[in-house]
Amino acid sequence: MPEPVRLLVASRNTKKLKELRRVLEAAGVSGIDLVGLNEVPEFPEAPETGATFEDNALAKARDGAAATGLPCVADDSGLEVDALNGMPGVLSARWSGGHGDDAANTSLVLAQLSDVPDGRRGAAFVSACALVVPGGAERVVRGSWPGAIAREPRGDGGFGYDPVFVPEGERRSAAELTPEEKDAASHRGRALAQLVPDLAALAAR
Template sequence: MTKLLLATRNAKKLGELRRIVAAEGLSGLEVVGLADVPSFPEAPETAPDFEGNAVAKARDAVAATGLPSIADDSGIAVDALNGMPGVLSARWSGRHGDDEANLELVLGQVRDVPDERRGAQFVCVAALVLPSGEETVVRGEWRGTLVRERRGTNGFGYDPIFRPDGETRTSAEMEPAEKDAVSHRGLALRALVPALRELA
């Protein structure tokens, strides 16, 4: 059994990768998170793009643990905000990881934007770095529209205000397995499956 480190403390992200690994039949892989390995100093996310942050986090994780590691950087890019919050999505309100404050700030910033200009996309870049130094970097994007009122309790972050194209529900109203099939993170993680097959 090969251990695969997902460099996150987010239980929902871990659950998502575990579901994808199971769905793809990759029985030779055991997905672990940062809580399952000895702690190491994590560099701050200072790159100007998702790719830079994801690769840096995965390289740090491999160097510290010796395990093949996946790291992702993701966020929401709002058309009316010129693609922001983007890489700053998790700390848009000034406090890292305060989902509630971040969501309220974005809703406030687009309050006067008409419905036809409320387009947005979730972006996820995932990097797989192996102890050999080999790197695979993939990107997933999920287009949609920002609704005016939060809806749903599944998911996290900006999910309650993001309605994917072709959907009447927000991503927080979708079932986890449904979301895995179409979401930015699901797309990115599944794009890593060929490389993970070789590991397994």
Template sequence: MSDRLLLATRNPGKLAELQRLLESAVPGVAVVGLRDVPDYPEAPETGATFAENALLKAREAVRYTGLPAVADDSGLTVDALNGMPGVLSARWSGRHGDDPANTALLLGQLADVPDERRGAAFVCAAAVVTPEGAERVLERSWRGQVVREGRGSNGFGYDPVFLPDGLERTAAELTAAEKDALSHRGQAFAALVPLVAELLGRS
């Protein structure tokens, strides 16, 4: 039984967020990221859904490292854009991971959309796969709307322009603990934790 669980990401913000959730809930298991294991060729995220991409990344991580792996795929779905950028969220501007460019393009596309039609949701699919072949995947969403100007310096991606329903602060103005409790990723990983514990025999 492995005492390491690989989180298939290189994003330091995401890794820190998920370490907080998993390490306290799955005792004796250290959560490591892709920077902590030997490099392997990462396949492009070709899935049509968040769940397909999450499973693809987790399966690939297990195949190359032999460690049980967790992966997520998440993004922003905007009602006025028929659910886009969706699975293309990280590369919406054409350059993967360019948060300022992605956000600027999104705001430009929504410039003429009235406030009442700027509804959106962050969606996260989280998957866990073990070397023995067990697989679980689940999905959670966080509703809100896209504001016209970014606010806040916490978080990453589209957080500064996402105003969650019922709040007056954007996702980037929330503390880490607040975001963990509310966000799509926080919800997905909180729900995944008991599955991870069960699959790793730590429940």
């Protein structure tokens, strides 16, 4: 048996690694060993200062590939709210000031939408995923998951803004879906699915 190809996932979020693993399994892709940032020597990571999700994802994937010599997948994702002119967007993780305070970020969005009627609470989760192969190809794809913002948080699955995001055609919030349901529909799942042919080719090398 050939050695599996090691693929760096530029994240310390174990849920993201599990999500990509499930996407690969569902697509029947084997021969890839996913490793997170916690499993490689530390390297300086550039700040996420890009104007778009694509800019940030590509910068993270390039950094990871250059530092480790491994092909690298990185994503940048967030919530775009229609009534907030597409914000928080690339600022989603630090919307309330600190980085990654899910409860504070969610509370701020709800407060900003407190006077917005149900018919104008449209939103979408957006994910850009980049794959960079050292000395080889670069590819960036985008997935979008449309829906609306609920009046209060519901459910304890997922992370980030999931408890207040109700996907199109659903009554439940994203935090009330099973992991499998979320993978099949989510922005990151949709973006990662577009990279499956590239990852399958990588595994076959």
